Amino acid sequence: NPQKLPTFAGEALFSLNYFGNHLKAGYVYRGNDYTSFGQNFLRNDIAGFQVSDRLSLFENRLFIGINYEKLNDNLQKTKITTTHFRNLESSISIYPRPNFPNITLGYANFIVRNDIDPLTADSIKRLSLLDDITHQISFSSNYDLKLKTLQRIFMNVVMSRKQDRTYKNLSVKYLSTNFSLQSFWKKNFHTFIGATLSISDLTTSKYEYYSLIFGARVSNYSGKLRSTFSINPSFGNLKRALFELLSQYYLFQNFSLNFNMRYIINTKNIKNESILNLLARYEI
Secondary structure (H helix, E strand, C coil): CCCCCCCCEEEEEEEEEECCEEEEEEEEEECCCCCCCCCCCCCCCEEEEEEEEEEEECCCCEEEEEEEEEEECCCCCCCCCCEEEEEEEEEEEECCCCCCCEEEEEEEEEEEEECCCCCCCCHHHHHCCCEEEEEEEEEEEEEEEECCCEEEEEEEEEEEEEEECCCCCCCEEEEEEEEEEEEEEECCEEEEEEEEEEEEEECCCEEEEEEEEEEEEEECCCCCEEEEEEEEEEEECCCEEEEEEEEEEEEECCEEEEEEEEEEEECCCCCCEEEEEEEEEECC
């Protein structure tokens, strides 16, 4: 349909690098019937502009980044309402010295709103009403500690709060923390341990779980065979134990066979699960 362009997609991008500043601005348009067979994850029925800037200071020891996008859907007027998206993401990354931890602080703000009158009496429109704002704060840090062997420490914390400003009152508070330690004992052998805490506090319920992971990665000296084994028990609202084996063997430089096996021990009222996967991969 050349008038409404439901299957049309296009993008325009402008990029500029100057004095440690990387500025990008672009516009995207994808009709509601557009499908990319090569990248089927691409979102359709969306249009708008995106602007991002990344500034490098103090000999690449400090990075300041910001990204803003303003989008809307219902391009072909096939829905009862048009939804508007306003997304802002910002971060500060500090790389002080090689023997100091790297730190990244982030703040994000996501606004979703459509043009339905909240006082409408139409039940279909009331169910489609959207008006929420999400604030997200994140902190991450990693540090390479060199003792007898290299120890790589990583920590990540994400806190967010979604405020639903409609009659549905579907507000959510979310907290996620992750800690991991990788130990590189030899060139072809290293171990890893980690812990995760996840809490989702909804208006009507609360969901939380705690997870641990222990594992090891081994490769032969030629690098053709790489195997990883891990044990991942979880507690709280998610009670299970996951055992996983992943092996990758390179027959040639760009052709490999990948074998993945998972066995999950669930709680008594859920059957245990086993998953086997064999994949041949050719990389161009």
